[in-house]
Amino acid sequence: MNILIVEDEARIAKRIERMTRTIFGSALQSITLSSSFQEALHYIENNVLDFVLLDLNLNGENGFDLLTTSVSKSFHTIIISANKDQAITAFEYGVLDFVPKPFNQERLEQAFNRATTKETSEGHELKLLAIKKRGRVQLVPIEELLYIKGAGTYTELFLKNGTKELHDKSLEKLEQLLSRTFIRIHKSYLVKISEVKEIIVKSGSKYWAELKNGELIPIGRTKYKILKERWL
Template identity: 75%
Template sequence: MKILIVEDESRIAKRIERMTRAIFGDGLQSIQHSNTLQEAMTIIGNNKLDLVLLDLNLNGRSGFELLTTAVSESFHTIVISAYKDQAITAFEHGVLDFVPKPFNQERLAQAFNRMHTKEATENNTVKFLAIKKRGRIQLVPIKDVIYIKGAGTYTELFLTDGTKELHDKSLEKLEQLLSHSFERIHKSYLVKMSEITNISVASGSKYMAQLRNGLRIPIGRTKYKDLKAKWI
């Protein structure tokens, strides 16, 4: 694990680091700390990270200035903040979890565990997926996403207007964020459940999902029974 802590209070940053080291142990490869948005952006741009732990108030500046950029990257973002009223907005932008201050090691470990499970938090209702396009960050509304296809370490978002966009997160990471409305129906596909109009068995015992736009997407053999039960 390569982790970046973005926190302007040194005492809290050291506490987060101490707890993080205790939780990950030998699994922690590196941990860095930044107390400014600008420095954090530089670190993100120059390093391959697995996780960013972000405060939402950095020397009077809003952490959302960094959040939109962070959630478009390949790593997960967990917010650690006293501003509980901003939790829903943070989840809407695609954070993995929101840890309210004050917190303990058990709560932090719970957030870290979400990196390895599909368990959704109560407020995890992502409304946007942030993508990098022409050097800028663009927010794609979840309501416009029909399905998502894995493309190696990246993913392709297929939209209602017939276009597609590239996202830096893997299919596995997006599955963790979108488990409330999307279903992994195949090793290469995440599909919005509300877009499925029919599930059938094609020739050669191939399972297929028919979408509202007429497209047919393969269903993995191990996914068929579970998907059909959820769809009905």
Template identity: 75%
Template sequence: MNILIVEDESRIAKRVERMTRDILGPGIQSLKHINTLHEALEYIESNTLDLVLLDLNLNGENGFDMLTTAVSGSFHTIVISAYKEQAITAFEYGVLDFVPKPFNRERLEQALNRTTSNEKAAANDTKYLAIKKRHRLQLVPVEDVIYIKGAGAYTELFLADGKKELHDKSLEKLEQLLSPTFERMHKSYLVKMSEVEEIIVKSGSKYMAELKNGKMIPIGRTKYKEIKGKWV
């Protein structure tokens, strides 16, 4: 994993780094510490990352200015902050976890383990998916998303108004962040269950979910019984 720690207090940054190395061990390919918002944004733009550990107060600068940029990236973001009242907003923006300061190794390990498991976020409160537009970021309300299609390392968000937006996160990472209202029906699709109009069995044991907008989504053979049960 390629990891970036964004923390302005050297003592805390060293503690986070030491614990992270102990917990993830050989799973770490690179681990970088940066203590300013500007440098962190530049580093994110020019490097491939798997995880950002982010403080929300950086020498008086608001880490939320970076959070929308971070959550639009292909990597997961874990916030480590003393500002517990900001946890709800952080989850709404799409962070994987919020570790309140002061923290112990057990709590950090719990958060780090989520990055390598299929476990969903600590709170499935993601309300927005941040997408990169030319020279700006756009927050797409999750309630506007009908289904999500995997497109290699990226995903395509299909919205209620008929528009399609590209997201830098993989389908697996979005599945971790989104609530159970979205189901992984197929290796390439995440679908909002409330949008399913009908489940259809076709010849050759092919299963399809017809959405309210008429779109047909394939259902994996191993997922059919589970999806059928949840839909009914």
């Protein structure tokens, strides 16, 4: 694991670091502390990461300025903040979890576990996906998204207007964030459940999901039953 902690209070940053080292043990490859957004942004742009632990208020700067860049990347972002009133907005932007201060090691470990258990935070739903486009970060409303196709370590987002956008997160990571409204129907596809018009069974036990716009998406044999149960 490669982890970046963005926190301006040295005492809290060291406490997060100590807890993180205890949680991951020998699985932790590197852990870096940053006390400013500019320093953190430079590190994010030049290093491979698995998690960023981000405070939303560093020396009076607005953490959402960094958050939009952070959530567009391949890694997961966890917010650690005393500003509980910003939790809903943070989840809408696509953070993995929001850990309110004060917190203990058990709560921090729960946040990390969301990356593997697909556990969702009750009452919170992703509303935006941040993508990098022409060197800038653009926010795509989830309501405009039809389905997502895996493309190696990246994903392709297919929108209602017929356009396609590239996202740095893998299909597995997006599945962890979108499990409330999307379903994995194939090893290469995530589909918005509300956009499925019909499930088609063809000869040779081949299954297809017909979307409301007429597109056909393949359904894996092991995913057919799961889709049918959630779709009906």
